[in-house]
Amino acid sequence: xxxxxxxxxxxxxxxxxxxxxxxxxxxxxxxxxxxxxxxxxxxxxxxxxxxxxxxxxxxxxxxxxxxxxxxxxxxxxxxxxxxxxxxxxxxxxxxxxxxxxxxxxxxxxxxxxxxxxxxxxxxxxxxxxxxxxxxxxxxxxxxxxxxxxxxxxxxxxxxxxxxxxxxxxxxxxxxxxxxxxxxxxxxxxxxxxxxxxxxxxxxxxxxxxxxxxxxxxxxxxxxxxxxxxxxxxxxxxxxxxxxxxxxx
Amino acid sequence: xxxxxxxxxxxxxxxxxxxxxxxxxxxxxxxxxxxxxxxxxxxxxxxxxxxxxxxxxxxxxxxxxxxxxxxxxxxxxxxxxxxxxxxxxxxxxxxxxxxxxxxxxxxxxxxxxxxxxxxxxxxxxxxxxxxxxxxxxxxxxxxxxxxxxxxxxxxxxxxxxxxxxxxxxxxxxxxxxxxxxxxxxxxxxxxxxxxxxxxxxxxxxxxxxxxxxxxxxxxxxxxxxx
Numbered sequence: 084x085x086x087x088x089x090x091x092x093x094x095x096x097x098x099x100x101x102x103x104x105x106x107x108x109x110x111x112x113x114x115x116x117x118x119x120x121x122x123x124x125x126x127x128x129x130x131x132x133x134x135x136x137x138x139x140x141x142x143x144x145x146x147x148x149x150x151x152x153x154x155x156x157x158x159x160x161x162x163x164x165x166x167x168x169x170x171x172x173x174x175x176x177x178x179x180x181x182x183x184x185x186x187x188x189x190x191x192x193x194x195x196x197x198x199x200x201x202x203x204x205x206x207x208x209x210x211x212x213x214x215x216x217x218x219x220x221x222x223x224x225x226x227x228x229x230x231x232x233x234x235x236x237x238x239x240x241x242x243x244x245x246x247x248x249x250x251x252x253x254x255x256x257x258x259x260x261x262x263x264x265x266x267x268x269x270x271x272x273x274x275x276x277x278x279x280x281x282x283x284x285x286x287x288x289x290x291x292x293x294x295x296x297x298x299x300x301x302x303x304x305x306x307x308x309x310x311x312x313x314x315x316x317x318x319x320x321x322x323x324x325x326x327x328x329x330x331x
Numbered sequence: 332x333x334x335x336x337x338x339x340x341x342x343x344x345x346x347x348x349x350x351x352x353x354x355x356x357x358x359x360x361x362x363x364x365x366x367x368x369x370x371x372x373x374x375x376x377x378x379x380x381x382x383x384x385x386x387x388x389x390x391x392x393x394x395x396x397x398x399x400x401x402x403x404x405x406x407x408x409x410x411x412x413x414x415x416x417x418x419x420x421x422x423x424x425x426x427x428x429x430x431x432x433x434x435x436x437x438x439x440x441x442x443x444x445x446x447x448x449x450x451x452x453x454x455x456x457x458x459x460x461x462x463x464x465x466x467x468x469x470x471x472x473x474x475x476x477x478x479x480x481x482x483x484x485x486x487x488x489x490x491x492x493x494x495x496x497x498x499x500x501x502x503x504x505x506x507x508x509x510x511x512x513x514x515x516x517x518x519x520x521x522x523x524x525x526x527x528x529x530x531x532x533x534x535x536x537x538x539x540x541x542x543x544x545x546x547x548x549x550x551x552x553x554x555x556x557x
Contacts, residue, residue: 303510306432318381319419319435319437323394323437325392326393327394331430
């Protein structure tokens with residue numbers, strides 16, 4: 084956090100194309116730290132967006148404002164891999180004077196990276212963190228896979244509050260947008276839609292996110308559990324997930 | 332932590348109502364959770380519910396308590412149960428007496444039971460005397476539903492009919508939330524609300540199990556304490 088306050092930064096959100104992010108880094112210097120603006124960084128509430136805006140989008144705006152003096156650029160994913168609100172956030176930030184560089188990830192540039200973390204064993208939070216790290220540092224093929232048979236599934240985006248992930252067993256597979264990121268295929272709707280049959284899966288979205296529609300539909304289809312959360316998770320949400328993991 | 336008189340006490344401490352069972356005498360006490368908060372009670376031996384965590388020696392997850400309580404009260408192989416509470420709605424569908432589907436409606440879409448109590452208190456309505464109505468209002472959540480009731484009353488509709496429409500709207504939510512079953516077991520305070528039961532019967536056969544299903548789900552834990 085201290086680093087973020089004292090050095091120049093390149094902000095980004097969503098999954099920018101490597102062919103857009105690379106030149107930005109080249110232009111401003113590879114020594115500049117990259118900061119994922121989607122993440123809850125404890126920035127003050129700027130009140131630019133409504134209270135009923137998806138927390139991830141609010142994070143983007145609030146973080147950008149908090150670090151405005153450090154950000155030399157914001158690389159904004161405004162394509163199908165993100166959402167309309169991501170596109171509007173780019174417009175708002177540009178209006179506010181940020182140097183916004185838009186990125187749209189075309190299907191022709193989709194990759195087929197191995198699903199090391201999505202199908203691996205270990206702390207769910209750590210594996211999701213590792214997947215999101217691949218947006219800026221794709222791991223090479225020598226990363227060892229520790230595949231396991233899934234006992235449970237987590238479908239969705241990285242939550243704004245990671246505490247919900249601590250409940251899941253190490254044998255939880257990752258699906259949805261997060262898996263798309265690991266595969267290098269943001270916006271691949273077929274991959275985002277995929278879950279393994281008969282694996283009890285929690286379909287998670289932030290509240291007020293368009294992905295709620297898909298999460299709810301898939302939860303009904305697969306007898307999974309639909310969970311949405313606004314801002315911080317509360318005891319009720321944790322209890323709900325805990326019960327599903329024990330009963331399903 | 333176990334009570335000194337060794338009388339096992341089980342409790343379901345919901346957001347608005349608390350049910351306390353003395354196991355030895357099998358006597359049930361129902362108090363408002365507001366009253367529970369004000370009382371200086373020794374901790375319960377085993378408890379469930381939103382307000383129970385800091386008031387018991389052993390806590391059991393509400394949905395787990397509902398599942399075990401339902402299995403202890405219902406002999407069927409395949410059945411569904413819904414617990415409609417003040418703050419939330421819990422749903423379990425069993426197939427072959429194994430959990431097939433669970434859901435727990437929190438925050439948005441919930442807080443409807445408590446809203447009915449607020450509305451009936453405010454308008455001075457006896458909820459037991461409410462008659463079911465054909466029409467309904469959209470109860471997206473307790474707050475949105477309350478706004479609709481206030482609007483309806485301000486336009487000249489009677490508070491009784493407006494609140495009954497709210498209950499009908501809640502029933503439709505419950506019916507959809509439970510995946511539109513042809514028959515469903517009902518748990519919770521709405522087992523005592525004739526307007527709710529009769530409104531629900533328009534959509535599904537309802538079998539009320541009363542207010543102590545979650546407490547029944549705690550009984551299995553008592554053997555470990557004795």
